[in-house]
Amino acid sequence: MRINDMTVLLTGGAGGIGRAIAAELLDYGASVLLVGRGAQTLNAARNELAQHEDRVATFAADITDPVQRGQLCDRALRWRGGINALINNAGVCNFAAFDEQPATQIDAALSVNVQAPMHLCWTLLPHFRRAPAAAIVNVGSVYGSIGYPGYAVYSATKFALRGFTEALRRELFATNVSVHYLAPRATSTNMNSPAVDRMNAELRVTVDPPQQVARQLRRMLTKQRPSAVIGAPESLFVRVNALAPGMIDKAIRKQLPAILRYAANDTVSSRETDPLAH
Numbered sequence: 001m002r003i004n005d006m007t008v009l010l011t012g013g014a015g016g017i018g019r020a021i022a023a024e025l026l027d028y029g030a031s032v033l034l035v036g037r038g039a040q041t042l043n044a045a046r047n048e049l050a051q052h053e054d055r056v057a058t059f060a061a062d063i064t065d066p067v068q069r070g071q072l073c074d075r076a077l078r079w080r081g082g083i084n085a086l087i088n089n090a091g092v093c094n095f096a097a098f099d100e101q102p103a104t105q106i107d108a109a110l111s112v113n114v115q116a117p118m119h120l121c122w123t124l125l126p127h128f129r130r131a132p133a134a135a136i137v138n139v140g141s142v143y144g145s146i147g148y149p150g151y152a153v154y155s156a157t158k159f160a161l162r163g164f165t166e167a168l169r170r171e172l173f174a175t176n177v178s179v180h181y182l183a184p185r186a187t188s189t190n191m192n193s194p195a196v197d198r199m200n201a202e203l204r205v206t207v208d209p210p211q212q213v214a215r216q217l218r219r220m221l222t223k224q225r226p227s228a229v230i231g232a233p234e235s236l237f238v239r240v241n242a243l244a245p246g247m248i249d250k251a252i253r254k255q256l257p258a259i260l261r262y263a264a265n266d267t268v269s270s271r272e273t274d275p276l277a278h
Contacts, residue, residue: 001084001085001133001134001135001178001221001224002029002222003025003028003029003030003218003221003222004028004029004030005030005084005133006025006030006031006084006085006135006221007030007031007033007079007080007081007082007083007084007085008025008030008031008032008033008083008085008086008087009033009035009072009076009083009085009086009087009120009124010022010025010032010033010034010035010087010089011035011036011063011087011088011089011090011116011117011120012035012036012089012090012091012139013032013033013034013035013036013042013045013058013089014034014036014038014041014042014044014045015036015089015090015189015190015191016187016188016189016190016191016210017089017139017184017187017189017210017213017214018034018036018045018089018090019045019048019049019210020209020210020211020213020214021087021089021210021213021214021217022034022045022049022056023048023049023211023214024211024214024215024217024218025214025218026049026052026055026056028218030055030085031055031056031080032049032055032056032057033056033057033058033059033075033076033079033083034046034056034057034058034059035058035059035060035061035063035072035090036058036060036061036090037060037061037062038060039058039060042058042059042060043058045058046058054080055080057079059072059075059076063090063112063116063119063120064108064111064112064115064116066119069116069119069120069123070123073120073123073124076124077124077127082127082131083124083127084128084131084132084133084134084135085134085135085136085137086120086121086124086128086135086136086137087136087137087139087217088116088117088120088121088136088137088138088139088161089137089139090112090116091112091113091139091157091191092105092108092109092112092113092191093109093151093154093191094109094153094154095150095151095154095193095195095196095262095263096150096263097149097150097260097263097264098152098153100263100264101152101153105153106153109153109154109156109157110153110157113154113157113158113160113161114157114160114161114164117138117161117164118164121136121168125177128176128177129175129176129177131176132176133176133177133178134176134177134178135177135178135179135180135221136165136168136177136178136179136180137180137181137182137217137220137221138161138162138164138165138179138180138181138182139182139184139213139217140158140161140162140165140181140182140183140184141154141155141158141183141184141185142183142184142185142229142230142231142234142237142238143155143158144158144159144161144162144183145159145162145183145229145238145241145242146237146238146241146248147159148252148259149252149255149256149259149260149263150259150260150262150263158183161181162181162183165179165180165181165227166181169181169226178224178226179226180220180221180225180226180227180228181226181227181228182213182216182217182220182227182228182230183227183228183229183230183234183238184208184213184216184230185205185206185208185229185230185231185234186200186205186206186207186208187207187208187209187210187212187213188207188208188209188210189210195262195263195265196262198262199258199259199262202258203255203258203259206231206233208230208231212230213230216228216230
């Protein structure tokens, strides 16, 4: 399926990675319907992409709400003759020690990162089956293959999304619907707190610009790869963790004091603002 044949529903379209994905695909001829919760940020994203005229549109919706999700799908199936690609990019990530993480953050992560993508796939799949060709991309994380301290909840949701993607891809082997999983490493977005930025700097973590994620997503689709892990050392770490997790344990154990120190900084602010913090 060529990029310029794609009419895409892109969740998380107002965020840093979402905007970069939209710009990348639009530059290669796709049409993109950007979805996000805030109309103001969506309008800002739309203005940045205004040169693409009617090939870009926005829709404000909370994808965790069944009614709004249904309205979104209705709109997507009418826009420009109906979408033929879904990119589940929306996500939430809270950096904190698990036993200090507010309960509301756990529920939100599961709802946004796992349940919403599955529901969107379930709703749109009958339409995709009738299209000449269709694609589903679930944007995960390196932490969907490597459980990392401070990201226990986030890792759990991305492990789940990766497993769902793999199973669905195999289930749809004999159909016209391709299913893909993209695993970015650390990326420079507003999702990162100041503590995360300082931790990444201290641990010398490579942090990619959102445009790098967008380019890798496009290349994955163009080459019809079922999955891709961004970053040469990260892709190696994923394979080592699968075959010899003790080696990754040893490496992370050295980082643990710094990780917990920065996680403690973020945890305090999270608990102060969350009414259901336990």
